[in-house]
Amino acid sequence: MMDNNQLLRFTTAGSVDDGKSTLIGRLLYDSKSIFEDQLQAIETTSKKKGHDGVDLALFTDGLRDEREQGITIDVAYRYFTTPKRKFIIADTPGHIQYTRNMVTGASTANAAIILVDARHGVIEQTKRHSFIASLLQIPHLIVCVNKMDLVDHKEDAYNKVIEQFEDFSSKLLVRDVRFIPISALNGDNVVNRSKNMEWYQGAPLLHTLETMHISSDINKVDARFPVQIVIRPQNEAHRDYRGYAGRVASGVFRTGDEVTVMPSGFTSKIKSIDTMDKVLDEAHAPMSVSITLEDDIDVSRGDMIVRSNNKPEPLQDIEVMLCWLNNEPSKPRAKYSIHHTSNVQTAMIKEVIYKINIETLDRVNDDKTLTMNDISKVKIRTTKPLIVDSYRENRTTGSVILVDDATNETVAAGMIV
Structure with missing residues (x-):
C-alpha cells in the first residue's frame, strides 16, 4: 500500500518564532512517525535545556547554531508516512536574512503551510513568503493561525488574521487558500481536532494534507x-x-x-x-x-x-523574475554563468526593469541595484540563444540560476516570464 501512496511535498514558512519547527515536531510526534531512539535523544536534550516535556522543535532544528539560538537557519527535510499518504517536509527559515533558503525549500513543493502568530497577525515576512509561494506557483496555501492558546482560543482573533491575509492574498496567483486555527505546542487541530475551539468546523491539518488533491506540475504537451x-x-x-x-x-x-x-x-x-x-x-x-x-x-x-511541430523560440534577451540570493549586491553589467537545464552560457543582467515592494506588492522602478532577498523583474542577455519556455508553462525549461564564476556561488534563481 505504501508504494502506491501519493507523495506530497510541502514547505513550512512564516516569520521567526511563529512555531514552524514546533508544528512539524507535533506532526511527527502525534502521527507516531518518530523512531524510539530519536525520541529518547530529544527527551534527553529537552531535559538538559530545562523543558518539562519534549521540545518538539528539536526534531527539525538539527544544526548546533540553530539549537543554541532557537531558530531555524538551514532548510531541514523530514520524511514521514501515514496510512493514506507519504510526505516530504521542508522546514524553512523565518529570519529575513534566510529568505533565500525559503526559495530553495519551496521550489519543488506541492503545498505551502504559512504560519501566522495569532497575536501579531500578518506581518512582512508572512507576505514575503506568501508572495514567493505564489511566484513559484505552489498551487495550495494552508494558512495556520498558530498560538491560539495565547489568545484564549478566541474566534475573533482567528477571523482578524483571515481578514488581513485575504486582503493581501487577493493580489497573489494562488488558486487554493485554506485557514486552520492551531496550537502547535499543545496539538490543537494539528493531528487531532481541538476541544478548545469547538467553533471551528473544518478538518485538522493532517487530514487536510492527507486528502489534498495533488495536480502534476509536469507539462505534458510540449516535448x-x-x-x-x-x-x-x-x-x-x-x-x-x-x-x-x-x-x-x-x-x-x-x-x-x-x-x-x-x-x-x-x-x-x-x-x-x-x-x-x-x-x-x-x-x-x-x-x-x-x-x-x-x-x-x-x-x-x-x-x-x-x-518539429512544437518548437520553442531561441532567445538571447530573456525576461526573468529573479530572486537575489547572494550577500554581495549585483554589479552593473557584470558577467555570470547562467544555468538552464543542461546548458551553461555566459550572461549579464542587461536591465533591472522593476523590483517588488514585498510589503505592498507595488513595483519599484527607480532602484536598479539587487541586494540579498530582493525580488525583481530583469532582462538577461546571453552569449548564445537559450531554448526556453515560460515558467508558468514549464517549470523545468522555465527556470534558471546565475552563478558567479569567480566564487562559484549561486547568486540568483529566476523564473522566465
Whole structure:
C-alpha cells in the first residue's frame, strides 16, 4: 500500500518564532512517525535545556547554531508516512536574512503551510513568503493561525488574521487558500481536532494534507529533451551506436517522431529510445533515457531535442523574475554563468526593469541595484540563444540560476516570464 501512496511535498514558512519547527515536531510526534531512539535523544536534550516535556522543535532544528539560538537557519527535510499518504517536509527559515533558503525549500513543493502568530497577525515576512509561494506557483496555501492558546482560543482573533491575509492574498496567483486555527505546542487541530475551539468546523491539518488533491506540475504537451551527454561506446559490438542521454523535461517522445535539434535547427526522426536494460516505444517526463536519431547530426550537451511541430523560440534577451540570493549586491553589467537545464552560457543582467515592494506588492522602478532577498523583474542577455519556455508553462525549461564564476556561488534563481 505504501508504494502506491501519493507523495506530497510541502514547505513550512512564516516569520521567526511563529512555531514552524514546533508544528512539524507535533506532526511527527502525534502521527507516531518518530523512531524510539530519536525520541529518547530529544527527551534527553529537552531535559538538559530545562523543558518539562519534549521540545518538539528539536526534531527539525538539527544544526548546533540553530539549537543554541532557537531558530531555524538551514532548510531541514523530514520524511514521514501515514496510512493514506507519504510526505516530504521542508522546514524553512523565518529570519529575513534566510529568505533565500525559503526559495530553495519551496521550489519543488506541492503545498505551502504559512504560519501566522495569532497575536501579531500578518506581518512582512508572512507576505514575503506568501508572495514567493505564489511566484513559484505552489498551487495550495494552508494558512495556520498558530498560538491560539495565547489568545484564549478566541474566534475573533482567528477571523482578524483571515481578514488581513485575504486582503493581501487577493493580489497573489494562488488558486487554493485554506485557514486552520492551531496550537502547535499543545496539538490543537494539528493531528487531532481541538476541544478548545469547538467553533471551528473544518478538518485538522493532517487530514487536510492527507486528502489534498495533488495536480502534476509536469507539462505534458510540449516535448522537451535537454541533452546531458552523448553516448559513444568503445566496444566493437556497439561502436556505431550514438545515443543522446538525458532526462525528459516535459511531454512525450515516441519512436518515429519527427524532431528538431535546437538551436541548430536540424531535423530527423527518432530511431530508438533506450534504457539500460530495454528498448522503449515512448518516453515521458521525468524518465531518463537515451535517444538515437536516424540521421547523423551534430548534437552535444546543452542542445535540446524537441518535436518539429512544437518548437520553442531561441532567445538571447530573456525576461526573468529573479530572486537575489547572494550577500554581495549585483554589479552593473557584470558577467555570470547562467544555468538552464543542461546548458551553461555566459550572461549579464542587461536591465533591472522593476523590483517588488514585498510589503505592498507595488513595483519599484527607480532602484536598479539587487541586494540579498530582493525580488525583481530583469532582462538577461546571453552569449548564445537559450531554448526556453515560460515558467508558468514549464517549470523545468522555465527556470534558471546565475552563478558567479569567480566564487562559484549561486547568486540568483529566476523564473522566465
